Amino acid sequence: MIQTKNINRDLITEMEILVPEAFHIPEKQRRYRFITISGIVILTVISLWKLQINPFTIFFGIGKFFQMVMMFFPPTHGGWISEFIYAMGETLAMAFLGTLFGFLFAVPLGFLAAKNIIPSTIIHIVLRRFFDVIRGINTLIWALMFVNVAGLGPFAGIMAIIITDTATLAKLFAESIENVDTSQIDGAKSTGAGPIQIIRYAFIPQVLPIMLSNVLYFFESNVRAASILGILGAGGIGMQLYDRIRIMNWPQVFFIIIMILITVAVIDTISKEIRKAIVANPEYRP
């Protein structure tokens, strides 16, 4: 052990002369590190000051929170269980239809916005900017607008999900279409296959698994979003939740929250299994 240490010391001096940068954190990197850390500290202080948060408010806030948590127990449905289940179903349906139509619209738009499908720079830039603008407006804002136009009800929620999912998925799809393995495309092209056939036989097998796994993830997050949309009057479990919060019926609020958590967890597990079956399964042929 000691012997090797001696040899190592010689080696160290020798190698340090060869590549000195390998033995120290470079000056530049140290400077970036300093800037990042001090930036975070400064922003934290400014934010706390701006929002007038001090140890007292935090202390009282936590106290109130615990008070409320105590009021949550025991969670009960108070005889509303069938209404809750029906409303949960409505929320799931809203999320499902929103995701499904978002996906169906996003596939063709994704292909149109992919440079290797439509080489026109103008179409590419216009579509991408368009997606960005739509994505830039939160689903909740879209829902508020649709509630104004189409009235209260699930339709406004579904529309809001379709709009934002179409734009977000189309952007993701376009990117995965642009990143396909071109050798597989060349292979299909070399047989004399036409453009649509090339898309079906060489693009779809490569991008469909990525698309589906994205869509499953979006469905999951849309169930959460749809629960919130209910609060804006789009119906579903969110509406029930909001009613209970207004009359401060905390045990029923808690019951509904637990219902939402369980539903999301179940969907999460199922979609994880489906994703595994798609991506890692040699039997799967897109």
Place this chain on the structure above:
Amino acid sequence: MLRLENVTKSFGTLNAVDHVNLDIPQGQMVGIIGSSGAGKSTLLRLINRLWEPCSGKIMFYEDEVSAYKGQDLLDWRSNCAMIFQQFNLVKRLSVLTNVLMGRLRKHGTISSMLMHFTKEERAMAIEALDRVDIVDQALKRCDQLSGGQQQRVAIARALMQDPLIILADEPIASLDPISAAHVMDTLRSINQKEGHTVVASIHHLSSARAYCERIIGMKDGRIVFDGTPSQLSTEVVRSIYHVEDAEVELEHDAENLAVACV
């Protein structure tokens, strides 16, 4: 008869293929040799019309292939099957579907969108897979196969096109010697039995010598040698590969491959 007249393809200022003139009679087995970057792949992609020549003409008998557009262009690609170094199969589709892709040109959009192939076509595909000895892998997904097996699937796909010409771009460069010999044997047998012209770029000088009746040497986009394997002297090889002791390594290589072929 395939004829190239002054065909040039440039990337920026570089002429990857530089005023190439070439006649290949129908049914010949031709090997293209040359060091990396000599323009072999570019030349083959120009012939299949995966890439457009910048100038010059490609003729097939009386027809100007380089002027084909639309349906004619797709027909030409289908008549001029291509095999690639990296196999270029669709990895997530089954071996059978990949082979059936050789028939896409004969299909309308709707039948091919539904992946609807006739019984006759399926029988043809199985026959083609049998021809290259991997009928037992027909239902596997392509990414489950070894490189040698994938290259044989690619040959089966080419056979399904019932082509006039088979172009092969370094078909054995990614393969072990046994698989390489199997692939070259299959190409030779297709050349002899079906009478398809075979044009293959081959890195290994020894395989080119062993399998091809005619060898074309390329260097910097130009044809610098065109003759029979026996006319390919050490001086010529040296000039094509611009390496001084090339022949030593290459002759050694030849012995290895000869062993593998037996």
